[in-house]
Amino acid sequence: MTATLTSQPRKPKAAKRFRAFWRRWWHQLTAMRTALILLLALALAAIPGSTFPQRSISTVDVTAYFDEHPDLAPWLDRLWAFDVYTSPWFSAIYLLLMISLVGCIVPRLRVHWKALRAKVPDAPQRMSILPYHRVLDAGADANQTRARAVLKQRRWRTEVREHEDGTVVIAAEKGYLRETGNLLFHTSIIFVLVGVAAGSLMSWYGNRILSEDKAYCNNLQQYDEYGLGAWVDETDLPQFCVTLDEFDAEFTNGGPTAFDADVTYETTGDGGEVESGEYDLKVNHPLNIDGTNVFLIGHGYTAVVTYTDRYGQTQTLHQEFLSMDAALNSEGAFKFPDVNVDPATGAVDPDAEVGFDAILVPTFDDSTAMLLGSDPELNNPVLALTAYTGDLGLGDGLPESVYSINEDQIASGELEQVNDDVEVIGVGDAMTLPDGTTLTFDGVEQYAVLQVRHDPGGPVVLAGAVLLLLGLLPGLAVRRRRYWIRWNPDGTVETAGLNRNDFDGLDEECDELTAAIAPDYEPPGPSTDRSDQ
Known part of the structure; x- marks a missing residue:
């Protein structure tokens, strides 16, 4: 008997199976259909970022959300709902989309380059077809x-x-310009994605209300509001200071026509050398310091008042007010926690703190019953005041607005209103409280709202927008x-x-x-x- 040997098919090696698996999924990932699905997924993933407050924008709003939803907020926080744009799942979609687009474009670039260098094909044998x-x-x-x-x-x-x-x-x-335009269009999306990612990770900003003859330096403690990218630390901020020497606002027919701020700045280089200069800061005409832009984005008024307590001690306060409308009718508050201290004994009465809710009207018309004016210029400024005495609640360590009196202190009875009606005073006038203390309206200053911003991704996004326009026109108009x-x-x-x-x-x-x-x-x-x- 003769034994017959039959050869068994050899199983593919693990490396070949891995390469086949990788090749199959790579083709799926780099398909244009996949890129469109990922783009849609990215848009859907961004919805929570506009639904829930984000820590990178306002930590105060996030804290308030935790207070309002103490049971739900911790679970949302575990899902990165308050840090959507730096979350692992959002970053994964973002990265996959970039890889998919690069995988789509690179082979097409190679094919397009070969087509540009190839000779035009010959005519067919039967041209009649x-x-x-x-x-x-x-x-x-x-x-x-x-x-x-x-x-x-x-x-x-x-x-x-x-x-x-x-x-x-x-x-x-x-x-051939049609295909070139299509490639430029898809490449522009990559530029935009890279620029937005760089801006999210490496950019920072800070907003500051700065009154005339006041200065601030570039550190987080001196900003009214700020935001840092994921890769930015406070020590990365350049060292400079800005002083607002003079601010001028021009109005026509009740509307602003020009803002002009004269500023002086000082910057400290890496070697410790100090450089200074002057700049005429205008809207859309920012000051650039060490790659950081200082923008003029707003304007308002600062009320100057002096409070005289029951012992004759005075305190002068320069308080910025936030505008409520186009006429710059503004709201704010004056808080005096360190007043009515007995100079003989130094005893502090915690229930003798004084606060004022106030409305600043730039042009008050006393011939009408209306409090709010319609002219933003300082023609007849007045303050409408409501006074409170008691505990302002500043000693509990909780953050609160400097533009209003703490409503919780009023509701709890810690603060009591001492005047029955709102009292209106002009510049030079004084409001007298029942205990004999007074608040004098000394005058009004102007302030500028400055935004300091560093965004390394901005030029990349701009380049992407230019490429998009350059690619869109031939992609739509040219025919091969x-x-x-x-x-x-x-x-x-x-x-x-x-x-x-x-x-x-x-x-x-x-x-x-x-x-x-x-x-x-x-x-x-x-x-x-x-x-x-």
Whole structure:
């Protein structure tokens, strides 16, 4: 008996199985359909970022959300609902989208580069099968030299081929800019994604209300509001200080027409050297210091008051007010926690603190019953005051607004209102409280709202926007097409055209080319029967 050995198929090696698995999923990831799905997923993932307060924008709002939803907020925090744009799941979608787009574009770039360098293909054996086809008589004046000149003048890529049987073909192609535009358009999305990511990780900003003749330095403690990127630390901020020397606002018909701030700045270099300068800061005309831009984004008024307590001690306060409308009617508060201290004993009465809710009206019209004015200029400024005495609640360590009296202290009875009606005083006037203390309205100053911003991703996003526009126009307007003209050995001349994209004007363009090459050619009318072509 003879034993027959049968060969068993060898199982693929683990490396081959891994490569096959990786290749399959790589093709899936780099498909344009996948990129569109990821783009949609990114848009959906950004919804929680606009629904819930974000720590990078306002930690105060996040704290308030925890206070209002003590049971739900911790669970949302575990899902990164308050740090959406730095969360692992958002970053994963973002990174996959970038990889998908790069995987889509790089192979197309390679194919497009080869197509640009490749020769225009020869005419088919039977040109009559093409969408556009014309046969010129043997006596047609279709000059080869003229044909080349016409096509070159109209920026067609051409290739001349001479066959052994005497046939001469000029092949022309046009419209590669369409694919170039498509590639630029998709590349621009990558630029935008990279720029937004760089801005989110490495940018920072700070807002500061700065009154005239006041200065601030670039540190977080001196900003009214700030935000830091994930990769930014307070020690990364450049060292400089800005002083608002003078601010001028111009109004016409109740509306602002120009803001102009004269500032002085000092910056400290890496070697410790100090440089200073002056700058005329205007809207959309920022001051640049060490790659950081200082913008003028707003304007308002600062009320100056002096409080005289029951022992004759005075305190002067410069308090910024927040505008409520276009007429700059503004609201604010004056808080005096360290008053009514007995100078003989130094005893402090915690229930003798004083606060005032106030409305600043730049132009008060006493001929009407309306408190709020309609003119933002300082023609007749007044303060409408409501006074409170008691415990302002500043000693509990909790953050609160400097523009209003603590409502919780009023509701709890810790603060009591001491005047029944709102009292209106002008500049130089004083409000007298029942205990004999007074608040004098000394005057009004102007302030500027400055925003300090460093965004390294901004230029990248701008480059992406420019690329998007440069790619969108040719991608929508340009059509790729081919045109051939062939001189046959029998003396006849054939022209043909092929549309590589949807293009209704192919016949008209090819007829125009044929007429330019053969001056005695007459294009057929719209009712011409082309069934024989």
